[in-house]
Amino acid sequence: xxxxxxxxxxxxxxxxxxxxxxxxxxxxxxxxxxxxxxxxxxxxxxxxxxxxxxxxxxxxxxxxxxxxxxxxxxxxxxxxxxxxxxxxxxxxxxxxxxxxxxxxxxxxxxxxxxxxxxxxxxxx
Amino acid sequence: xxxxxxxxxxxxxxxxxxxxxxxxxxxxxxxxxxxxxxxxxxxxxxxxxxxxxxxxxxxxxxxxxxxxxxxxxxxxxxxxxxxxxxxxxxxxxxxxxxxxxxxxxxxxxxxxxxxxxxxxxxxx
Amino acid sequence: xxxxxxxxxxxxxxxxxxxxxxxxxxxxxxxxxxxxxxxxxxxxxxxxxxxxxxxxxxxxxxxxxxxxxxxxxxxxxxxxxxxxxxxxxxxxxxxxxxxxxxxxxxxxxxxxxxxxxxxxxxxx
Amino acid sequence: xxxxxxxxxxxxxxxxxxxxxxxxxxxxxxxxxxxxxxxxxxxxxxxxxxxxxxxxxxxxxxxxxxxxxxxxxxxxxxxxxxxxxxxxxxxxxxxxxxxxxxxxxxxxxxxxxxxxxxxxxxxx
DNA sequence: GTGGTCTAGACCACG
DNA sequence: GTGGTCTAGACCACC
Numbered sequence: 001x002x003x004x005x006x007x008x009x010x011x012x013x014x015x016x017x018x019x020x021x022x023x024x025x026x027x028x029x030x031x032x033x034x035x036x037x038x039x040x041x042x043x044x045x046x047x048x049x050x051x052x053x054x055x056x057x058x059x060x061x062x063x064x065x066x067x068x069x070x071x072x073x074x075x076x077x078x079x080x081x082x083x084x085x086x087x088x089x090x091x092x093x094x095x096x097x098x099x100x101x102x103x104x105x106x107x108x109x110x111x112x113x114x115x116x117x118x119x120x121x122x123x124x
Numbered sequence: 125x126x127x128x129x130x131x132x133x134x135x136x137x138x139x140x141x142x143x144x145x146x147x148x149x150x151x152x153x154x155x156x157x158x159x160x161x162x163x164x165x166x167x168x169x170x171x172x173x174x175x176x177x178x179x180x181x182x183x184x185x186x187x188x189x190x191x192x193x194x195x196x197x198x199x200x201x202x203x204x205x206x207x208x209x210x211x212x213x214x215x216x217x218x219x220x221x222x223x224x225x226x227x228x229x230x231x232x233x234x235x236x237x238x239x240x241x242x243x244x245x246x247x248x
Numbered sequence: 249x250x251x252x253x254x255x256x257x258x259x260x261x262x263x264x265x266x267x268x269x270x271x272x273x274x275x276x277x278x279x280x281x282x283x284x285x286x287x288x289x290x291x292x293x294x295x296x297x298x299x300x301x302x303x304x305x306x307x308x309x310x311x312x313x314x315x316x317x318x319x320x321x322x323x324x325x326x327x328x329x330x331x332x333x334x335x336x337x338x339x340x341x342x343x344x345x346x347x348x349x350x351x352x353x354x355x356x357x358x359x360x361x362x363x364x365x366x367x368x369x370x371x372x
Numbered sequence: 373x374x375x376x377x378x379x380x381x382x383x384x385x386x387x388x389x390x391x392x393x394x395x396x397x398x399x400x401x402x403x404x405x406x407x408x409x410x411x412x413x414x415x416x417x418x419x420x421x422x423x424x425x426x427x428x429x430x431x432x433x434x435x436x437x438x439x440x441x442x443x444x445x446x447x448x449x450x451x452x453x454x455x456x457x458x459x460x461x462x463x464x465x466x467x468x469x470x471x472x473x474x475x476x477x478x479x480x481x482x483x484x485x486x487x488x489x490x491x492x493x494x495x496x
Numbered sequence: 497g498t499g500g501t502c503t504a505g506a507c508c509a510c511g
Numbered sequence: 512g513t514g515g516t517c518t519a520g521a522c523c524a525c526c
Contacts, residue, residue, distance in 0.1 A: 007314050007324065011525055025227065048526050089224050090237050096220045097241040100213050103149055103206070107242040111235050113214050117221040118231040135501055161513065172503045177515070190379050193514045194510035200379070259516055273475055285498065296518045301500070318498045318525035330475070337472050338485050344468045345489040348461050351397065355490040359483050361462050365469040366479040383510055420511050 001036075004045055012047060016055040024064050024075055025085050035065060035073040125160075128169055136171060140179035148188050148201050149209070159189060159197040249284075252293055260295060264303035272312050272325050273333070283313060283321040373408075376417055384419060388427040396436050396447055397457050407437060407445040 002019050004012055023029040035041075038056060042049035056073055059065045063081055067073040100110050126143050128136055147153045159165075162180060166173040180197050183189045187205045191197040224234050250267050252260055271277045283289075286304060290297040304321050307313045311329045315321040348358050374391050376384055395401045407413075410428060414421035428445055431437045435453060439445040472482050 006316065006319075006322075009314075009316070011317065013525080022226075051526065054525090086227060086229055089220075089227050089229060090233070093217075093220045093224060093234055093237045094241055096213070096217045097238045100217060101242060102146060103210055103213050105210055105213060107238065109214070110217055110238050110242075113217045114221045114231065114234050114238065117218055118225060118234075137501080162515090163513085172505095174504090175502065178501090180514085191514060192378065192381070192510085193383065194512080195378075196513060261516080270474060286500090287498085296520095298519090299517065302516090304499080315499060316525085317500070317523095320498060334475055334477055337468070337475050337477060338481070340468045341465075341472060341482055341485045342489055344461075344465045345486045348465060349490060350394075351458060351461050353458060353461060355486065357462070358465055358486050358490075361465050362469045362479065362482050362486065365466055365473060366482075385510080423511060426510095 002041065002045060004047065013051050013055045013058070016052065017058055020055070020059055021062075021064060021085065025082055029075045031075050031078075033075050035075065037072055126165065126169060128171070137175050137179040137182070140176065141182055144179070144183055145186075145188060148199055149206070153199045155199050155201055157199050159199065161196060250289065250293060252295070261299050261303040261306070264300065265306055268303070268307055269310075269312060272323055273330070277323045279323050279325050281323050283323065285320060374413065374417060376419065385423050385427045385430070388424065389430050392427070392431055393434075393436060393457065397454055401447045403447050403450075405447050407447065409444060 001023070002016060004015055008015060020029070020035070029035075035056070036044070038049050038052045042052045045052075056065065056067065060067055060073070063076065063078075065073050066076045097110055125147070126140060128139055132139060144153070144159070153159070159180070160168070162173050162176045166176045169176075180189065180191060184191050184197075188199070188201060189197050190200045221234055249271070250264060252263055256263060268277070268283070277283070283304070284292070286297050286300045290300045293300075304313065304315060308315050308321075312323070312325060313321050314324045345358055373395070374388060376387055380387060392401070392407075401407075407428070408416070410421050410424045414424045417424075428437065428439065432439055432445070435448065435450075437445050438448045469482055
């Protein structure tokens with residue numbers, strides 16, 4: 001379920017966070033379903049439990065999951081998060097578009113590029 | 125001319141690189157004009173000369189400037205580089221658009237976002 | 249494994265880069281195997297860690313290795329890179345040959361020189 | 373007669389040395405003919421006379437020219453220098469060939485490359 | 497422990 | 512004066 005790319009420059013805990021955000025936002029992990037325990041996931045990925053702990057803590061802080069002492073961690077997804085996540089993604093688009101504008105790339109070129117992504121191929 | 129944002133989590137040398145890229149791409153710094161000397165700029169920004177040195181070295185590697193021992197550093201921007209950089213930026217747009225598609229953001233929303241960047245406001 | 253020649257006029261970090269390139273290209277350092285840590289190698293060679301750091305950073309930029317904070321640096325060589333490097337080397341040959349031609353050195357002399365390198369002796 | 377390329381990374385004095393070596397070895401500057409004075413050449417190229425002085429000193433040390441106080445500098449070319457220069461160039465070929473060998477480029481590829489340089493086009 | 501950034505200060509080659 | 516290399520030592524983020 002979780003894949004770590006050791007060649008990815010980003011820290012491992014960040015990769016884990018993003019992966020869970022993805023699974024939750026897309027509804028693959030249903031609300032109130034249980035996440036793997038810190039210890040189990042750490043063993044499965046053969047990484048340090050501290051790293052998983054850190055990822056879970058951050059996910060809880062962001063509202064994606066909630067933890068109950070002695071029971072485990074659970075998905076706590078709601079509509080608000082989806083909107084938040086969407087906003088984040090749109091900000092990324094905005095940032096890229098501003099960069100393009102700086103490089104004197106025309107609006108048409110940028111939109112053409114976007115259309116190509118949407119129109120072109122089916123989701124892998 | 126150069127501003128360092130200490131709240132920015134990115135390294136200082138990266139901020140300097142980006143700032144100069146901007147100035148050069150936009151033509152504010154003309155080709156073959158001289159950049160401030162490593163030491164001067166370091167003093168002006170009250171940071172270590174090594175940090176400036178590093179930024180200049182990277183700018184040279186990327187083809188934005190050329191440096192000559194005992195003479196100084198100079199702008200070296202040409203059309204070829206612009207085309208190369210344009211391609212890089214468009215790839216970034218593509219990546220962001222794919223992300224948006226994954227999160228079920230509609231094509232219209234993305235394009236709307238791009239249009240807002242272009243149409244909305246004058247460059248700050 | 250790494251030897252520094254202080255009589256060599258080239259900077260230390262460049263010597264280190266070249267040495268590792270050699271070890272990696274020849275397959276003495278296998279893909280995904282770990283390099284000595286920045287600090288260890290610095291101590292072993294009794295030079296400053298910054299100098300090693302610089303060498304590693306450049307090797308990473310060139311695609312020979314990849315580094316991950318908190319984990320270490322690892323060999324990342326692939327066929328694609330080999331082809332790229334080959335092309336670079338052949339361009340160097342070409343440049344040297346053109347120089348020879350300018351100095352009225354005959355084709356035979358140049359080819360003789362090449363054959364001597366290949367045929368003559370086993371790799372030291 | 374002498375051209376300085378400010379974008380060339382090599383120091384100016386080195387460019388001047390190489391240029392004169394070329395002119396002398398190829399016989400464009402005849403033995404015992406006079407070189408431009410340090411002062412004149414410096415003015416012509418609008419660079420520091422010290423730089424010319426340094427180039428001339430090095431050329432004298434290498435035996436390409438001789439200077440007479442109060443009279444000027446003169447070409448002192450002889451067969452030995454030609455042989456020396458040739459040897460230098462062949463060493464460069466050798467170095468490049470060894471590099472190629474390291475990168476597992478076959479002898480045939482290298483020789484093919486050399487032949488292309490010789491056979492291909494007329495001297496520019 | 498690991499890699500990465502930064503500072504302070506030195507020395508070199510070049511003009 | 513200029514850029515470039517190196518050392519010594521510090522701090523950070525990550526594991």
